[in-house]
Structure formats: structure tokens, C-alpha cells
Amino acid sequence: MDTNNSLYRPPAPHPYTEGTGDFDGVETNLLKHLPEELYKADVVDISTSDRTNYLVNDPDLISVIFEEKPEIFVKAEGMIELLRPLLGDHPIVTSNNRCLDQRDMIRPIGTMRTQQVNFEHIQDSIGRFSDYCEEIRNENRVIDLSLLLRRLNADIAYRMLFSNELPKDVFKEINSHARDFELRISQLIRETAEQGVAWQLPKLPQTAMYAAQQLRYLVSMLIDGNIQSNSFSHHSFLHKFLIARSPETNIPFTRKQLIDHVTTILNSQELAAAVLMWAFFVLSQCPEAKQKIREEVRKVAGHDDIHFEQLSRLRYTRNVFREILRLYPPIPHLTRRASRPLKLGKLDLQEGTQITVSPWIVHRHKQYWFNPDRFDPERYMRKDQHIIMKSFLPFGRGLRMCTGASSAILQGTLILARIVSKFDIDILNADKVEPEGVLFLEPTRPIVCKVTPV
Template sequence: MIREETATPDKFLMNSVSPLRTEDWRPPAPALRSNLAIGLRILFQRSPDLLQTLPRDCYTKDIITVPVGRRPVFIVNHPETIRRILTEDRASYPKSDLMVSALSPLLGDGVLIASGELWEHDRQMLEPAFMHMRLAHMFPDMREAVHDFVERLQLLETDAVVDLESELTHVTADIMLRTIFSKPIGAARAEAVFEAFSSFQKNSPQFQLQHVLASDPRKPALPSAELMRDASILRDLLAEMLDERLRLNSQGEVFVDFAQAVIDARDAEGLPFSREKVIDQLAVFFLAGHETTASSLSWTFFMLSQQPQVLGKLRDEIRDVLADRPFEFDDFKSLSFVRDVFRESLRLYPPAAFLTRRALHEDKFGRLKVPADSFIVISPWLIHRHQAYWPHADRFIPSRFDVNGSAPVPGTYLPFGLGPRACTGATIAQLEASLILCEVLRRFSFIPLNAASVFPVSRVSVRPSDGIRCRVEKIDSG
């Protein structure tokens, strides 16, 4: 049943958890404000970030309706309704027109934003490519890229200052390109990618409140010139690498990687993807595969830098499991605290903060009527911080995911989405994150210089508003 009153905070306490440190540090997040305070902010602040426009009710109630705008907006925090929308009724809730128009300049008709029959068709064609993403197969490429990252950090001068996000974007983009095209990204390309993505995120309309409220589902807005420019820089890069591959293929060279799996994919009639469509799918994998992991790792490193006791415990585990040897594929399973730290980081800063859908037909959420064309928001950001399901919801407590505790209520932990359209790369992301955390933290400390002003904003992923500038300290292994 959908409760319309405020949920009782301690009713569903999942786990009896106590933070590792008694000091009251709270990871940066907008303060919980009343509807009135948020209303005034929206009226008087030009383009406030979406995370800043969520009143307290969004963190305590099951369903929130937004009373203004051109179409009804429903924010759904009710686990069973979330599960219904994302699983058995997913055909009635395709990806929202806003999400599609924001990402289509970059992703074309790629599988992440396709819906209905097109999604079914392409998803089936891509199954062998997903098979390619076998972890053990990708692991050597991943490790090579992380090795290069560690070398770059080693070469920095003592007390050098870096932008954490751009460093992490470099290594995760490198990993994705190596697994897609079997070749490293190179420093100049990495920088161009980071710049184009940062700009793409800033110019992306989906996550600005005024667009959600003013948009008309039947008339999708045209993308801005800036967005088209950023997208074409990224697509040109992929096209260049694809053409190089097609040339090598024509000379008889054979590859076993993601690009090859997409090029070789055939549908039931034996037809391949067009060149444009191959670029769409590669763009999905490149975007979905590096941007999200870079975002979640930025927050993980930042929170660890603010919580020395958690960092100490993590380093102890790394030392106990790995001693002085490199991270091997099977270590992933033994590093349970590393895994819990990353899970908790994904809870507090889910890179995909808002999964948005469009109601194709009229429906009902409990007693609430949902008109056709309503804008449906399922927000990992909100449900992960919902006070009814998460004790000390705003605190960083990795031990809440300890295997001896109780599991989260189904439908309340969604960093990778849910159901048939859930992330195909979830295990890769977790392996990659564990590898990077272990190989970096055993050698370096990142000391943020702007810790007091680090604050999340919602772009394509959840990002720190002004980056995280860090001094890199090398750990004396002797």
C-alpha cells in the first residue's frame, strides 16, 4: 500500500549500524528544506541545480507530486511501485523524452535510450557483445590502464596538485577505450574527452528544473548548438577509431573486443548494424562505462579523505589481502570492505541520480491517478537517502553493507537500476573500482584543498560542482 503520510523513520530500520567514527561528519549534500523554502529558491535563484530543488518531503514520503509545470510530475519513492515501473510494466513506462533528447546527440539510437521494439531488437543483437564483457577477459586491459595511471601519479612532483575528477575520468576512459578498441587513449585524447564531456554535462538540458517543468512531451526541445558541438567531438573520436578498425579488418586483422562484437552483431534476419548505429552503441558503452565510474570514484576518494578511520580500515584490508603483490582478478571477491565502501559511496552519490520515464497510458499509484504523458522520476539519490529505509541516511557508513547485516529493502538500492534494463556493466564497474582503489590507495593519499566547498550537482552524473583539487602525497613504502 502507498502511504500518503510521512513515513516513520525507524519503521524499516535495515541494520543496527554505528558509524566508525563518532564525530559527526556528513558527506556534502543539500540541506533538507521545507516546500516553501524550496519554492522561494526556485523563484529567486536562476537555474538552481535539481538536487537543490528537492524539499524535505522527497526524503520522507512515498510519492510526491509537483503542482506546477506543463505536465504532471510524480517522484516515486515507493519500492513496490518502483519495481512495477521498472520490471513488469516497463513497456508502459519508456525512457522519458527529456532523457532521450538530452542524450541522443551523443548516443543516437543507442541501447541506453532506445525503447520498445527497437530496444528489444538491438538488445538481442548486442547479447554476444555483452558476453564479450566477460570480466576475466577484460581484466588484463583494465590492469594495464590502471598501471599507466599509477605511473602517471608516480611521475608527479612532490606535493603536486591534480583535479581528481579529470584524473579519474582519464583512467576510466582509458579502460573503456582499451576494452572497446584494444588500445590506450593517450594523454591528448584523454584531455579532449574530459573537456568535451564536462561541457556536454553542463549544456545537457535534462537535469535543469526549468526544462522539466516547461517541457512538452509531444514536442521535444531541439538540442542546443553547444550540446551538438560537444557530442560531435566525442562521436568523431569514436568514428575515427571505428574507421581505423574497419580498415584493419579489411586487411584481415582479427580482434576480440567490444567494437568487434558490435561490428559482427547480426539480427534474426542476418543484418548487421549500420556504421552510424555501431557508433551509437559504442558511444553508449563509452559514456555509460566511464563517466559513471569516474563520478562514483571521485566521491569515494573524497569521502575516504575525510574519514581517516574508514581509510585506515580499508588500507588494512588491502595490505592483508594483497601484501606487496599486484591486484589479481580473484582478489575482487576477498576484498569485502573495499566492496562495501564502494557500495556505500554509490548509495550516497549514485551517478545516475534520476531515472526518468514517461507514462504512456493513464495509471494509478495507490489512490493517485497518473495521467498519460506524466513525467515519472525514480531517483536513486532520493530513495538511497530516504529516512524510512536507511538509518543515519546522510552518513557514510560502509559497514551497513556488511554481509552479517540485513539486506536493503528490495527496490530501495538502485545505483545500477532494476529489471531487464538494469546496467549491463555493474560487475565490471565494481571490479574496476576495486582495482583502482587498491592500486592507488596503497601508494598515494589524495588531500583535497577545497574540501569545504565540495558540493554535489546533478549533471549527466552526480558531480562535485567545482571539482576536487587534491594534493597527491606518495606513501613511503619503506
């Protein structure tokens, strides 16, 4: 067993050690109120007066919930439901048969050829991003790291969807509406927690609904404009959405479903940017890890561009990205509901019982990980990797696992490899950074940085 405690401990609240914790009337950051017992037990009863709820950490039981019996453990009305006004009936927020049909329709999108085309889009976006970083450096500007990476990831998503570079004015509109919607939801969740109903689903205010409607309207205009100009390639996501047919009925996506999928892809880049933000933050505090990435890139690609077939050889860089996904999973908890009575391990579940699976807790569980709070990319190279991966679920798992998981790993690995090789991102307020688990996992305040060339 590895007992090295000298590894870097990235920012995270320490477990709450007094008593068993209380989720009613908490302050703004729920992560601060997670009791220590949650990080040690296989199953914990976290029921409230009006709802039976079990927190499940056991990897085998998680496999039953997500992989073996997903038709029984349907999506519950968790916080992810608050995204429905924005994402519509996308499979992320639904669990009916039509949801499964849509997943079958979009599954062919993830072909090797599509990944290769998207690889070139990512390369082009990083090239444009590098030019922007040079501008920032020449002007000696201080910038919000999250904003910097949202711009990069939004451009990647736009190129994948429409085969074109994202116009600056379109990014401003997308970013404005998406951030307005998410910030209003986050504030609503904080207020709900402070009122002593932390697990109760709040009602969205009209301001959040309006922001969602504005973004969906913008997406519909982008779809129409690109269809009219016919400038997208047959490898683009838009083209593949347009020709997709249900395996059961041969019916295409409705216009609303098309908007759901395009909006979800654009919005998912907010999560991708958040993971990269934590990655660059951690690397700024771990110069030895940064140097290992640079040495690996030089060994694999020399001073040339990285090619698609070389990505599999960037093992350390990929493991850095995996370790960031473990320490900072984009969505801190997932909820399911038992649709009928059944036995789960030693639990006798009644119909309607809620099950909570928290990637944040499972990824930092004392029984399943060595030095769980430490940044250790090399843990994935050890003999116990198969055990580790059973407790690794940053994208969910099974039937409703994020369909872009493999692409996200590819994208994150390539971005880290190229940006770390070329730039240093120096964090200026590292001592004030702390993660907050609201709807997504974000810092409690903006992370500000300077960009300098290597």
C-alpha cells in the same frame, strides 16, 4: 536499528524545510530545493500546471515500473533525452522495440571470459595511472581530481574497446568534446530552472550539437582506424559489436548504431570517473576506512598483484564503492511515462502521466535506510541487506538497467583497492565541495588535490 550518528556525513545539501518547496524559478542547484517531505513519503505529487507527475520512492512500486511492467512505463522526455545528439539511438535514451533488440545483441558481451580480459585491461590502465601519479608527486603538482580520474577511466574504456592504450592526443580530443557538450547542457539546464520551467525539456543550442558531432566524428575515425589496422583482439568490445547479430532478424549493427555504442562506452567513463572522484574525496576525510581497505588488500593479496579470483574477497572495498554509489548516484533522477491508463499502487494513472524516480532521494530516504546521509560501508554486511538492496538503484533497474553495472562494480572495487594501497589523495578544498544535480551528479566546483605515496 543502528543509531550511530557519529558516522561521517559527506557533502550534501540539507533538505528544504520551509513549506513544501517550489521547483519553479530555483537557483542553480536543484538539490538545495528538494523539500524534506520527499525524503519521507512513498509517493509525492509533483505535478506542474501542464504535466501530471508523481515522484515514486516506494521500492515495490519502483519494481513495478522498472521490472514488472517496463513495456507500459516507457522512457519519458526527461533530461537524459538531451544526450540523444551524442548517444544517438543507444538503449539508454530509447525505449522502442529496436532498443530491446539491441540490448539482446550486446548481452553476450558480458561473459566471464570478457570480464577476465577486461580485468587485465583495468590492471594495465592502473599501472599506467600509477606512473602518472608518481610524475605528479615528483613535480609536487596540484591537479583537478576529476581530470585525473577521467584520464584513467577513458584509458580503461579505450583498452576494452580496441585492446590498445589510449594515446594522449586522442584523450585530449575525447575529453575536450565530451566536456564541452556536457558543460553546455548543464548550463542550459541551470538557465531553464532559473526561468521557472525546471521540469521542461530545453532545446539544445547549436554549440552543443557541434560538440556532439565532433565527438561522434572522432569515434567514427577511431573505429575505422582500428578496423583497418586489425590490432584489436577477438575479446574486445569492437570485435563483439562487429559480429553481433539480432536474435530476431540476424541483422548486424548499422554503422550509426556501432558509433552509438562506442560513443556511449567512452562517454560513460565520465560517470565512472565522477563516482571515483566522490570515493576518493570521502576516503580522504575518513582515514579509518582507507586503512581498512589497505588491511583488506594486504590480507587478500599480500604485496602481490590482485588476481581476478581474489576480487570477490575484497568485501569491504566493494562495499565502500557501493556506499559511494548510494550517496552519489551518477544520474540523480530517471523519468518514465505511462503509455496507457493503469493503476500503480493507490494511484490511478492516465495515459501520458509522468513518473519520476530519483536515486538521489531513494538512496537517502528516511524510511528505507538507517542514517541515510552517513557514510557507512558496513551497512551492506548486516542482516537487513536484502531490504537495503531493494532501495539501491544507481544503475537503474530491470529491462533498461545499465548493461555495464556488474563491470562498473568490478572496475571501481579494483581501482579503489590498488590506488588506496599505493597513494594518498589529499583534497585541498574539502570545505568548499558540494554536489550539484544538473544532468549528472557533479561538484559545484573542481576538487583539487595532491597525490602522495603511502
